[in-house]
Amino acid sequence: MKVTRREFFKLTGLAALTAAVVGCDWDEDPILSQPLTDAKEVTTICPYCSCGCGAICYVANGKLVSVSGDPDHPINEGALCSKGASLLNLNTVYNFRTHNAEINPNRLTKVLYRAPYSKVWEEKNWRWAMDKIAKRVKETRDASFEAQADGVTVNRTMAIAHLGSAALDNEENYLLAKLMRSLGIVNLDHHARL
Amino acid sequence: MANVVLVDTQKCMACRGCQVACKDWNRLPAGATKFRGNYTNPPTLQAHTWNHVVFTETDKGRWLFASYSCMHCTDAACINVCPVGAVQRTKSGTVWPDGDKCIGCGLCVQHCPFHVPQVSKATNKMGKCTGCAERVSQGLRPACVTTCPNGALLYGERGEMMQLAKDRVDALRRQGFSEASIYGDLEMHGLGRIYVLTEIPSAYGLPETPGYNASAWIWQLARRPLGTLTSIGLFSGLVVGFLRWRGERIQHKDNYSI
Numbered sequence: 001m002k003v004t005r006r007e008f009f010k011l012t013g014l015a016a017l018t019a020a021v022v023g024c025d026w027d028e029d030p031i032l033s034q035p036l037t038d039a040k041e042v043t044t045i046c047p048y049c050s051c052g053c054g055a056i057c058y059v060a061n062g063k064l065v066s067v068s069g070d071p072d073h074p075i076n077e078g079a080l081c082s083k084g085a086s087l088l089n090l091n092t093v094y095n096f097r098t099h100n101a102e103i104n105p106n107r108l109t110k111v112l113y114r115a116p117y118s119k120v121w122e123e124k125n126w127r128w129a130m131d132k133i134a135k136r137v138k139e140t141r142d143a144s145f146e147a148q149a150d151g152v153t154v155n156r157t158m159a160i161a162h163l164g165s166a167a168l169d170n171e172e173n174y175l176l177a178k179l180m181r182s183l184g185i186v187n188l189d190h191h192a193r194l
Numbered sequence: 195m196a197n198v199v200l201v202d203t204q205k206c207m208a209c210r211g212c213q214v215a216c217k218d219w220n221r222l223p224a225g226a227t228k229f230r231g232n233y234t235n236p237p238t239l240q241a242h243t244w245n246h247v248v249f250t251e252t253d254k255g256r257w258l259f260a261s262y263s264c265m266h267c268t269d270a271a272c273i274n275v276c277p278v279g280a281v282q283r284t285k286s287g288t289v290w291p292d293g294d295k296c297i298g299c300g301l302c303v304q305h306c307p308f309h310v311p312q313v314s315k316a317t318n319k320m321g322k323c324t325g326c327a328e329r330v331s332q333g334l335r336p337a338c339v340t341t342c343p344n345g346a347l348l349y350g351e352r353g354e355m356m357q358l359a360k361d362r363v364d365a366l367r368r369q370g371f372s373e374a375s376i377y378g379d380l381e382m383h384g385l386g387r388i389y390v391l392t393e394i395p396s397a398y399g400l401p402e403t404p405g406y407n408a409s410a411w412i413w414q415l416a417r418r419p420l421g422t423l424t425s426i427g428l429f430s431g432l433v434v435g436f437l438r439w440r441g442e443r444i445q446h447k448d449n450y451s452i
């Protein structure tokens with residue numbers, strides 16, 4: 001583009017005028033783009049204590065963007081304590097230096113197995129892990145099962161204990177208790193027994 | 195100021211839900227902290243911690259809890275002293291720090307009577323509670339209020355909240371808290387965060403008579419027009435120069451051949 005001396009001065013003046021006008025503050029509220037309106041809502045239960053507060057996970061483009069209390073849930077009515085309010089951080093954390101969202105690096109996404117007396121964790125697949133658990137349960141139960149104790153029929157194994165979870169719902173807990181009882185396990189407990 | 199947050203300190207159980215919800219909503223990073231002999235953690239607000247619960251143990255062995263963050267003062271020191279106008283009042287009445295304009299000079303840090311604004315060493319920008327302006331403008335309550343499990347944080351129209359606060363203070367007085375009072379009605383010409391206290395404000399770490407140095411504000415009032423005058427001067431000089439050059443050009447038209 002060829003600019004003559006006259007045009008150059010005209011443009012400079014125009015630019016200065018524009019700067020004088022545009023440089024002024026706009027009387028507008030700042031709006032952050034929080035894409036919650038477009039996000040899909042998925043309800044969940046807080047996995048921490050046994051209160052079982054309801055939470056809503058907001059999913060946009062297949063990614064978890066926010067978690068908040070579920071206002072329709074009868075237990076917490078939209079509120080969450082500090083542990084519940086940090087649910088998002090189980091998945092996403094904000095980098096201290098770059099302020100960017102990234103997947104929590106401490107989150108386990110694969111089955112890890114440490115053999116007895118070993119110092120290293122090995123990555124295994126779910127199929128292997130389920131088979132291993134079933135095999136060990138059967139071995140332990142067969143070895144420790146007692147039909148009678150002090151002349152009373154007990155049909156139990158004292159060698160296995162089961163720890164439930166607050167993250168499970170009523171039906172899952174019912175099925176788990178049923179399974180454990182049928183195996184003869186009497187040591188049932190819960191990880192959030194208050 | 196239309197809407198305010200009511201902090202009922204007697205209902206607070208110090209679960210820090212507000213502290214975490216604030217970080218979660220505003221996408222603020224976590225930082226490692228140390229135990230400093232007090233449960234208030236972090237001990238002060240930070241550029242990336244806009245809300246924290248202050249724990250105070252009284253001589254009588256009673257614990258006082260107060261969710262603490264920007265007060266959104268009607269007569270805000272930070273707005274008045276900012277040399278670049280980076281701290282602004284939003285339409286919803288909250289005090290908004292504009293990170294794009296902030297130069298990290300720290301004047302607001304010096305003059306805030308509540309020690310709320312803090313300048314980040316990493317980004318050299320001031321960070322503080324925005325009053326969840328983007329949530330409020332879409333009809334939601336601030337993140338801290340939404341998450342509070344006990345109703346210790348309430349959000350609503352100022353007159354309504356003041357009435358609630360008065361009722362609470364009356365109830366607390368009847369329960370034997372003779373020092374129960376409202377904080378934030380007249381302080382700084384009205385705070386955007388009203389506290390129902392059971393003890394005197396200083397017991398909660400709140401200043402009894404908050405205020406700021408007026409000289410800083412007057413200095414800024416003088417400095418801002420100076421900046422404006424400079425740009426007007428530059429522009430008018432340019433116009434005058436152009437006109438003069440044009441006049442000369444018309445006089446000696448033959449000398450210029452563009």
